[in-house]
Amino acid sequence: MMIADQNLVKKMNKRRLLQEVIHHSPISRANLSKTTGLNKSTVSAQIQELVDEKFIFEIGQGQSSGGRRPVMLMFNKQAGYAIGVDIGVGDMIVLLTDLDGSIVSEHYFDLNQSSPDETIELLLKTIQQVIDKMPGSPYGLIGIGICVPGLVNRSEQIVLTPNSHWDNIELKKIVEDAFQVPVTIENEANAGAYGENIYGAAKAYNNFIYVSVSTGIGLGLVLDNELYKGIHGFSGEMGHMTIDFNGPKCNCGNRGCWELYASEKAFRQSLPAAWNDAEIEARYKQNDVELFTALENFGHYLGIGLVNITNTFDPEAIILRNPLIESNPFVLNAVKNTLSSRMNIRFEAECAFLPSSLGKNAPALGACSMMIGRFINGLTT
Ligand SMILES: [Zn+2]
Structure with missing residues (x-):
């Protein structure tokens, strides 16, 4: 084998071992050898390098069925x-x-x-x-x-x-x-989308759509476990898909864009101008009819666009990021009502609609x- 190839194999093994320790700490050298299929001397040499480089540290002793108890390896998450x-x-x-x-x-x-x-x-x-x-x-x-x-x-x-x-x-x-x-x-x-996939509501999904609803609406598409960005990096601009072809003009140059109806900005514009956050919260607690009608419409307009998105991508899950949706099951229920009234039941039963679990972060x-x-x-x- 060429030396260059040997170096490549060594680096790949080292990366594999580090990933294994990151995801399965604490783990012993013997178990690493079992889970990666690498022989014990390779594991030992590579782990020693990672210990020397301060990415891994050793802790006490793990359980063993007998004989010498193994030293456990931990990922040093405070290495940087x-x-x-x-x-x-x-x-x-x-x-x-x-x-x-x-x-x-x-x-x-x-x-x-x-x-x-x-x-x-x-x-x-x-x-x-x-x-x-x-x-x-x-x-x-x-x-x-x-x-x-x-x-x-x-x-x-x-x-x-x-x-x-x-x-x-x-x-x-x-x-x-x-x-x-x-x-x-x-x-x-x-x-x-990346954050929810690594740490949040989308951890369990390989095919999902993250919908960020704020001043506008933006989508993050994770397809087959990869962030899909499009040729230029511009994918996911579905806030600008046309909901009403005779609708009002949008900043993007199009007319009747989804975000003109279903963004948080659009929701707030649908409320009387005098209502501030405190007023909205007070009316929410009082089950105010006018507020709940506006929330229902907000969920309905979101649902209209989500029907198109679900029909297009057939995802496992759609994660919705917006504080009103995260704090308030009413909006998500209105979204689901629109979906179930407009979609083939097969899709509705198989796609999860969830609020973001990481919220604004x-x-x-x-x-x-x-x-x-x-x-x-x-x-x-
Ligand atoms: Zn637009």
Whole structure:
């Protein structure tokens, strides 16, 4: 065998062993040999490298059927940290997680009509503060994942943000230059889908659609366990599918787009202007007819688009990300009523409709997990 091939095999084995320890800690060397099919001397040599590199550490002793009790191996999830950022239309979330995706610190900002320049200044300042307070670790900050509500191309450039103004801002370069760590820019719905798949409501699914409902509507498509991005990276813009071909004009250039009816913005515009969050909450508690009619319509309009999506993709699950839907089964029930009245029963019975379990942190956690995945893969490639 050529030396280059031997090195490749060695790296692949090492990656496989690390993944096994990440997903099955605590585990003994003997069990690793059994689950991977690698011989004991290979396991021993590769694990020693991973211990020396501080990705794995040894703990006490596990159970054994007799004889010497084995030393158990643990993934060192504090070997490094990732930052995930979700820049929304009106707010921003900055999370620091360990390599297991557990949140170490979280920061929430109301962007209050801030310009992108002001937001970038706040972002850079916040990241620096997070780094300054980050616990000590062998690898420090391993990367920064940032998501935005708009089109991001395959080169991670922001091409179009219809509801904010980030078009053509070189955010990746700005953040890379400031912190000298790997930075990725991702569409918000793609990052949210990724987060729910790794840590949240979509853990058990290989084919699912994540629907982010806020100022607009964005979709993250996970098909056969892969995030489907399209040729240019622009897939999932189903907020702009036509629901009414004679409908009002949308910022995107189309007419009667789904998000003009079923976004949270559209729902809020359907309420009397004087109703603020406190008023809505009070009316919710009083079972106010006008509010519940508006919630029913919101769920109905969501359902109309979801019929199209379910018919197109035949997914195992649809995960809905919106605080009203997560806190309020009424909207999801209205969605399901529309689906069951308009769909073949076969689909309805086989597709799960679930609220997001990560809530507002889903995209920022997804951005962290993208960086963690790249870091772990990069170690052994
Ligand atoms: Zn549109």
